[in-house]
Each structure stands twice: as structure tokens, then as C-alpha cells.
Amino acid sequence: MDKTLIVTNDFPPRPGGIQAFLHSMALRLDPSRVVVYASTWKRGREGAEATAAFDAEQPFTVVRDRTTMLLPTARVTRRAVGLLREHGCRAVWFGAAAPLGLMAPALRRAGAERLVATTHGHEAGWAQLPAARQLLRRIGEGTDTLTYLGEYTRSRIAGALTPQAAARMVQLPPGVDEKTFHPGSGGAAVRARLGLTDRPVIVCVSRLVRRKGQDTLIEAMPRVLRAVPDAVLLIVGGGPYRADLEKLAASRGLTDSVRFTGPVEWEELPAHFGAGDVFAMPCRTRRGGLDVEGLGIVYLEASATGLPVVAGDSGGAPDAVLDGETGWVVPGGRPAETADRLVELLRDPALRERMGARGRGWVEEQWRWDLLAGKLRELLAPAG
Numbered sequence: 001m002d003k004t005l006i007v008t009n010d011f012p013p014r015p016g017g018i019q020a021f022l023h024s025m026a027l028r029l030d031p032s033r034v035v036v037y038a039s040t041w042k043r044g045r046e047g048a049e050a051t052a053a054f055d056a057e058q059p060f061t062v063v064r065d066r067t068t069m070l071l072p073t074a075r076v077t078r079r080a081v082g083l084l085r086e087h088g089c090r091a092v093w094f095g096a097a098a099p100l101g102l103m104a105p106a107l108r109r110a111g112a113e114r115l116v117a118t119t120h121g122h123e124a125g126w127a128q129l130p131a132a133r134q135l136l137r138r139i140g141e142g143t144d145t146l147t148y149l150g151e152y153t154r155s156r157i158a159g160a161l162t163p164q165a166a167a168r169m170v171q172l173p174p175g176v177d178e179k180t181f182h183p184g185s186g187g188a189a190v191r192a193r194l195g196l197t198d199r200p201v202i203v204c205v206s207r208l209v210r211r212k213g214q215d216t217l218i219e220a221m222p223r224v225l226r227a228v229p230d231a232v233l234l235i236v237g238g239g240p241y242r243a244d245l246e247k248l249a250a251s252r253g254l255t256d257s258v259r260f261t262g263p264v265e266w267e268e269l270p271a272h273f274g275a276g277d278v279f280a281m282p283c284r285t286r287r288g289g290l291d292v293e294g295l296g297i298v299y300l301e302a303s304a305t306g307l308p309v310v311a312g313d314s315g316g317a318p319d320a321v322l323d324g325e326t327g328w329v330v331p332g333g334r335p336a337e338t339a340d341r342l343v344e345l346l347r348d349p350a351l352r353e354r355m356g357a358r359g360r361g362w363v364e365e366q367w368r369w370d371l372l373a374g375k376l377r378e379l380l381a382p383a384g
Ligand code: GDP
Pocket: 017, 205, 206, 207, 236, 237, 238, 262, 263, 264, 265, 266, 267, 269, 295, 296, 297, 298, 301
């Protein structure tokens, strides 16, 4: 049986979006055909113990390097080659293309027949920088396929590659669990708990950082309230920008109409999406293009929940919206435009219904994990 060696620094128990993506894929590749070579989560006994406890629960083999960061050194390359041979792997998946994808030629010489390297959001920003462009170009040359999240990241990364490597790129975004995120996911209970049962709710679920645009939503609220006086903005998530956002809301006299839940447990997440009538995150690009959205999985989670979305135009965020069908894309950082779309949606239940249903359908058609894992399995299957 053909096996795949997954080589990565981004694997749970280390938290994060890329880690969750790799783990979700590994579970769907057929665990008996997967061997993971990953770094240890954290230094010290606690990190090693948490890592070992996680690994013991997995249905596939996980081999940990003693370091907390794998780099494509001679030692790490020898170990990867050794694992490839020991487990009879014919395919290799680099969970994040750079820098470990530089080991591709050595693994090919050792017998790997398919080498796939996945890019996420940040590589699109890096692709502007000369050293990172060189790195991506070499990784594109050494592998069979570089995967990308969406059209925005593809166009940025392809510019750093040879035309041949660019032509071999394939889209592989993270999926959405349509059974976890669905209409009727428990939103009514969250609204009741927060005393919002009879009020129109705009919900935003995300880390609290400037790029995501919660500040734009707060700035949009006075204009929203002039049209829909009982509307509430529900800001879900935690992050370094929270204190500033709270100050901003207070300075505008919005303590009743802007609510913060703080970070919520994973089990509680679908119900928090469900607490909204509309989902909004008008994200914007910062730092000359380096701080940019890769995809915006939260729009898809909201669509799966049956909500219309208002998205910003940063990077790949629009790749997660069918503009005019599942919601609207607005220019990031523009409260007036954002408010106008929110008001349009809050005033029109039929439009919300239609866009929410189209979003749910789109997720079922294109963003289900099993479909995307099937795509990865095909990429990893040796020819013939
Ligand atoms: P990123 O953080 O910039 O990578 O943003 P993404 O759009 O990729 O979102 C990452 C994931 O984190 C999404 O699945 C969100 O639903 C999730 N998320 C955001 N805030 C919270 C939170 O407070 N709790 C939980 N459990 N998940 C959250």
C-alpha cells in the first residue's frame, strides 16, 4: 500500500489554523497510510508530555524531532529520508512549503514519487521579498505540485515560480465541516444568554487584530443604528486589539450596541455564528501587503451556518464569498460602505434568507472536507 510521509512544523498540539488544516487532512487520508514527521510542540518537559499525549491518541504514526523547529538541514533531511525508506512511503506532503520543501530533491532521490508542498496565506505576502521569492522558486522546482488557497494567493505566489512550476499549481484550501457549522446550530441560546433575543445581530468571529476590521464595524455602528436602532454588533474572539476596540466602542457611546464575548471554546463556536442575523468582517490589508488575509475561512463557516456575509477586500478574503450571491465584498476600512450593506441586509429578511441558503449550498458543493481530502489524495497518488 502506498504511504505518505507528512513533513511539518505545523501540527497539533501546537494551536492554529494551519495545524488544524493539516490534522484534518491527515485524518482523512486514511490513517494506515500516513506517517507524520513533525517538530516537538514546546521546549521542556511540559511541551514534550503534551506532544506525547497528543500523539498517542492519533490513528496514524507520528514521529517527533527533538527540536521545536524542523529546518532543512543535513540531519533533518537524513531523518526524513530514513523515515521514507523505513515506512515504504512513495509520497511526501510538506504541510507548509517553505522552508522544508527544500528537502524535496533529496527525498526524490531516495525514492519519493510524488512531492506536494502546500502554501497558506503568508507566502503571498512573502512573494514580494527577493529572498523568499528565490526560496519559493526552488521549492516549486523540486516538487510536483505547490498548492494554493485561492486565486489571490495563487497569483502572488505564481509570480515567484518558473512558468512550469506555476502551471503545476493546484488549489487546496482548508475545508469547512458542514456538520459542525449548520443552520440551527444553537444561536438562539447564545442570544438568550446575552439578552439579545429580539434584536437584530451582526456577528463577527475572529481574532482581535487590526487587519480583521472589527474597528471598522464599530465605526459603522452609528450609521447602522440610524437605520436599525436596536441592532447589536456581537464581537466574538480574543486578541491583542481587544482593549483598544473596547475603548473605541465606549468613546462612541456604543456600550449597549457593541458586545464582546471574548474567546469562546471550540464547542461553542457554531452557536456563536448562529447567534447572528448577518456575519461581517470587513478586513483590510496592512503593512504594504505583508499583513493580508489568506482566505477568510470564517466567511465559509458563516455561510455554512446559513448567514449572509459582509467581507473586506483584503487578499484572498473575496475568494471565500460569491459577491452578490452569498454576501457582499466591501472595501476594507470604510465604515460607510460597510454600514450600507449591513443595513440593506438587516432590513431585508428575504435577501438574508436567499444569500444564507446560497452560501450553505456553496459550502456543500465545494468546501466540504471530504472533497478537498479527495483532491489531496489524488495529488499524492503516484502515477501508474
Ligand atoms: P486567522 O486566525 O488569521 O488564521 O483567521 P482564520 O479566518 O483562518 O480563522 C481561524 C479560525 O479560528 C476560524 O475557524 C475561526 O472560526 C476560529 N476562531 C476565531 N475566533 C475564535 C474563538 O474565539 N474561539 C474559537 N474556538 N475559534 C475561533
